[in-house]
Amino acid sequence: MKIIVVENEHQYEDALKVRKQVxxxxxxxxxxxxxxxxxxxxxxxxxxxxxxxxxAGRFRIKSNAAKVERICVLKDFRRQNxxxxxxxxxxxxxxxxxxxxxxxxxxxxxxxxxEKLGYQVTSDVFYDANMPHVxxxxxxxxxx
Numbered sequence: 812m813k814i815i816v817v818e819n820e821h822q823y824e825d826a827l828k829v830r831k832q833v834x835x836x837x838x839x840x841x842x843x844x845x846x847x848x849x850x851x852x853x854x855x856x857x858x859x860x861x862x863x864x865x866x867a868g869r870f871r872i873k874s875n876a877a878k879v880e881r882i883c884v885l886k887d888f889r890r891q892n893x894x895x896x897x898x899x900x901x902x903x904x905x906x907x908x909x910x911x912x913x914x915x916x917x918x919x920x921x922x923x924x925x926e927k928l929g930y931q932v933t934s935d936v937f938y939d940a941n942m943p944h945v946x947x948x949x950x951x952x953x954x955x
Contacts (some may be wrong), residue, residue, distance in 0.1 A: 812865070812893060814900045817855035825864035826857045833883035840940045845881075853880065856900055858893050866893045870901050870913075876948075877905035879915040898928055902951060912950045919943040 817823050827846065834840040849871055858866030868882040879901055884893045905913055916939060917925050922932065925947050934946035 812858060812860055812891075812896070814856055814858045814866075814896055816900075816904070817857060822857055823855055825859075826855045826867040826869070829857070829864050829867040829885060830881055830883055832885060834881070837886065838940075838942070840942075844940050849880075854904065856897055858884070858897055860888065866897055868897045868901060870905065872908065872910065873914070875910055876912045876914050877901065877908070877910050879913055882915075894924065895928070898925075902949075906951055909952070911952050912948055914946065914948050916944045917947050919945060922947070 815822065817826055830845060831842075834845045835842055853869040853871045855869045856867065857864050865888045866884040868879065870877040870879045872878075879898070882894055882897055884891075884897075902913060913930070915925065915930070917930075919936060919942075922945055926932075928949070930947040930949045932945045933948050936943045936945055938944065
């Protein structure tokens with residue numbers, strides 16, 4: 812398994828293929844909510860098993876934070892630490908960019924996964940795409 816930062820249209824389409832399978836087909840998120848106005852400003856990542864895309868995620872820079880979004884892994888590849896590796900890569904990139912924290916909106920069923928990575932809940936439950944979420948944050952460096 813390898814995780815790459817998207818550098819071309821083919822890799823971006825691979826990321827979208829995974830996102831569509833997980834969010835649109837599996838979770839019934841409407842296409843217009845999944846593929847949004849932030850696609851072009853985000854840094855996208857794709858996890859590959861050989862040449863097959865199996866996981867994806869993205870982040871955007873907001874002030875001095877990385878807003879982590881669209882973390883997903885195909886059903887047949889879950890529970891193999893692929894999501895963990897995607898998150899570690901995002902944290903590594905955010906650290907290189909000297910960002911101070913990571914922020915995400917976690918579906919409540921995934922909250923424990925993010926807590927194990929050091930994220931803390933910073934909001935009450937709210938609904939996005941008709942699914943319960945919480946905002947979570949992780950400080951990765953002290954702002955200078």
